[in-house]
Amino acid sequence: MALRIIIGLVLTVVAFAIAGRRLWWLYRLGRTGQPAPERIEAVREHPAQDAETQVTQVIGQRKLLKWSVPGVAHALTFWGFIVLILTIIEAYGDLFSRHFSIPLIGTWAWVGFLEDLFAVAVLAGIITFAIIRLQSDPKREGRKSRFAGSHTGAAWLVLLGIFLVIATLLIYRGAQINTGDFPYPKGAFASEVVGHWLHPLGAANHGIETTFILLQLAVILGFLIFVTYSKHLHIVIAPINVLFARRPNGLGPLQPMRSNGKVLDFEEADPDEDVFGIGKVEDLSWKGMLDLATCTECGRCQSQCPAYVTGKPLSPKMIILELRDHAFAKAPYLLAGSDEARAALPDAVKTEAERPIIGDGDAHGVIHPDELWSCTNCGACVEECPVDIEHIDHITGMRRYQVLVESAFPTEAATMLKNLESKGNPWGMGESKRAEWITELDFEVPVVDGPIGPEVEYLFWVGCAGALEDRAKKTTKAIAGLLHAAGVNFAVLGPAESCTGDPARRMGNEFVYSMLAQQNIETLNEAGARKIVASCPHCFNTIAREYPQLGGNYEVIHHTQLLAQLVADGRLTPVSPIEEKITYHDPCFLGRHNRVFTPPREIMEQVPGVQAQEMHRCKERGFCCGAGGARMWMEERIGKRINTERIDEALGTDPDTISTGCPYCLVMLGDAVAAKKSSGEAKETLEVVDVAQLLARSIAVPAPAPASPDGSESGGSGAA
Ligand code: SF4
Ligand code: SF4
Known part of the structure; x- marks a missing residue:
């Protein structure tokens, strides 16, 4: 017994010392990151929501269970280890007393049953994991495997470790049944089976009991050390990362640029003192390090990333792993307390410390520029990540540094930025052109000139594409016609509207973004705008969720939300049948980023004759059109075009029409359809339209309404 106690305690002290040292090292490394007071503030503000997230996402495994087979296997393993904490308590108790049982519950049959049930469940979970790993072996599957690039050797070691935890557990419990030391009279069915196997060994069961209790503790303690040195650290820190992530799902507005925790003021910023995005790994915030x-x-x-899936060098997983490996390799340099200590470091550490974070093969950068600039900001990675890693923050941070400090970005995007600065739109058109679409309507649309009157219910934010791009202009006219037909009193800013700044911000040019955003907020405030309806999801997202960071607070709605409401209220009644098979493409910044999935589908459901059919990748799993993250303004030279990949999927549903709710998607998908038509892969009649255009086609032309007090008519659709 004394030997049992001594060995058990020595193992424990050694393991905790090694694991504790490693955790302290990790903590110090995390502390080299920038402060992130806004994350602490957010947790303080929403304790109930955060508690719910811990319950549903961490304990309930909500995100993991979206992938049914691996999700169930993970949930069984996770829940199993929670229940098996009881067996660890019992193993430690057994060190000191052969007849140990947990006070109160330690002899209840159902507790013994539950422990064995979850021991078996964990075994089932790890067998499933092993099969999944064999089926998706990156050596055979190459890029197609979601494990491509992962450290697979460590994963196999962990599976072996978990197997040993369960095996040693069941063996010592089986031996205890034979020695009379087992606390549960019945219920522990798996232990009883093992006990039955061991029974012929007679008195040797005493030795087996002691040996396997110690082996059980040794395996668990070895596992504890291994966890702190491997990706399985997530067992300990995933709940913390989830706690400090944005709600919901880690997706949300981009954060303003911060230096030493404070929002950067461009007028007062000092390039020698302040942090401009992520130019080195220690420019990440501690939350970034935690990621x-x-x-x-x-x-x-990786498996959901449109850039990765279409053969580009970007993998969101590899961005995280490349940064992590670099941070760990550079850590001795970051943690060295003095110049002397840094000078004494091995050359390999000093070389790592000098590596640029972005650089091609010649520059030995941590991340290749083609990885950085392939991202469309679609959010699929963040949505999918079970531990709420926020890849877009990392990518945006690095883009900010490249654009603002290095002036290094795809050259073709320079024209867009110049046009935004000089003309307020990406095409560089004159501001008077913004109101030209109005002249093509057969009714008046008031253009705001001074404060908006109380009779104006909505300010219609048209957006650059909606005002200036020919295909998107058709959507704009359809929306205006529908609002007019429904008797909604609305106005537009016309020439006073500028780009929201979204393309500049997503590209990393926070300076141009804040210039445009402040100008727009001033215009909106002078007009007294309260309720805004936006037709572009990028404008919708920026005004609704990012302008509040600069003091612009408005009630913003997307046009599909407003139109769906008008249909539900009976103010718009689609009557003309559209006998077509129509597949709806979810725009990323409407669907995934802002959770608007239902209204566009509700509109389509109300149009008689429409046979709506979903693509395989839809709603939360919608696949990007390739335009977001300022990719609309960059060449797509590597791999398959993302819009072509999306159209190939749409064609799989044999649609007559593809509908969407975003001018960017309209243009990108329209271009891909045109290419498919010219190669004979799509029927000539196939078209891409906005849901508003569909509704406008089907809408009844109401009887002329009586003239309103200002003399204008409120009837007649005028829809394009
Ligand atoms: S945001 Fe989209 S494109 Fe960018 S890394 Fe994530 S999944 Fe890939
Ligand atoms: S970032 Fe998230 S989803 Fe991607 S590999 Fe890591 S844990 Fe998995």
Whole structure:
């Protein structure tokens, strides 16, 4: 017994010392990151929501269970280890007393049953994991495997470790049944089976009991050390990462640029003192560092990334792993307390410390520029990540540094930025052109000139594409016609409207973004805008969720939400049948980023004759058109075009029409359809339209309404 106690305690002290040292090292490394007071503030503000997220996402495994087979296997393993904490308590108790049982519950049959049930469940879970890993072996599947690029050797070691935890547990419990030391009279069915097997060994069961209790503790303690040195650290820190992530799902507005925790003021910023985005790994905030340490290398993000899927060098998983490996390799440099200590470091550490974060093969950068600039900001990676890693923050941070400090970005995007600065729109058109679409209507649309009167219910934010791009202008006219037909009193800013700044911000040019945003907020405030309806999801997202950071607070709605409401209220009645098979493409910044999935579908459901059919990748799993993240303004030279990939999927449903709710998607998908038509792969009649255009086609032309007090008519659709 004394030997049992001594060995058990020595093992425990050694393991905790090694694991504790490693955790302290990780903590110090995380502390080299920038402060992130806004994350602490957010947790303080929403304790109930955060508690719910911990319950549903961490304990309930909500995100993991979206992938049914691996999700169930993970949930069984996770829940199993929670229940098996009881067996660890019992193993430690057994060190000191052969007849140990947990006070109160330690002899209840159902507790013994539950422990064995979850021991078996964990075994089932790890067998499933092993099969999944064999089926998606990156050596055979190459890029297609979601484990491509992951450290697969460590994953196999962990599976072996978990197997040993369960095996040693069942063996010592089986031996205890034979020695009379087992606390549960019945219920522990799996232990009883093992006990039955061991029974012929007679008195040797005493030795087996002691040996396997110690082996059980040794395996668990070895596992504890291994966890702190591997991707399985997520077992400990995933709940913390989830706690400090944005709600919901880690997706949300981009954060303003911060230096030492304070929002950067461009007029007062000092390039020598302040941090401009992420130019080195220690420019990440501690939350960014926590992201790196939390990655489980599961590859779910990679498998959903449109850039990765279409053969580009970007993988959101590899961005995290490349930054993590670099941070760990540079850590001795970051943690060295003095110049002397840094000078004494091995050359390999000093070389790592000098690596640029972005650089091509010649520059030995941590991340290749083609990875950085391939991102469309679609959010599929963040949505999918079970531990709420926020890849877009990392990518945006690095883009900010490249644009603002290095002036290094795809040259073709320079024209767009110049046009935004000089003309307020990406095409560089004159501001008077913004109101030209109005002249093509057969009714008046008031253009705001001074404060908006109380009779104006909505300010219609048209957006650059909606005002200036020919295909998107058709949507704009359809929306205006529908609002007019429904008797909604609305006005537009016309020439006073500028780009929201979204393309500049998503590209990393926070300076141009804040210039445009402040100008727009001033215009909106002078007009006294309260309720805004936006037709472009990028404008919708920026005004609704990012302008509040600069003091612009408005009630913003997307046109599909407003139109769906008008149909539901009976103010718009689609009557003309559209006998077509129509597949709806979810715009990323409407669907995934802002959770508007239902209204566009509700509109389509109300149009008689429409046979709506979903693509395989839809709603939360919608696949990007390729335009977001300022990609609309960059060449797509590597791999398959993302819009072509999306249209190939749409063609799989044999549609007559593809509908959407975003001018960017309209243009990107329209271009891909045109290419398919010219190669004979799509029927000539196939078209891409906005849901508003569909509704406008089907809408009844109401009887002329009586003239309103200002003399204008409120009837007649005028829809395009
Ligand atoms: S935001 Fe979209 S494109 Fe960018 S890394 Fe994530 S999944 Fe890939
Ligand atoms: S970032 Fe998230 S989804 Fe991607 S590999 Fe890591 S844990 Fe998995």
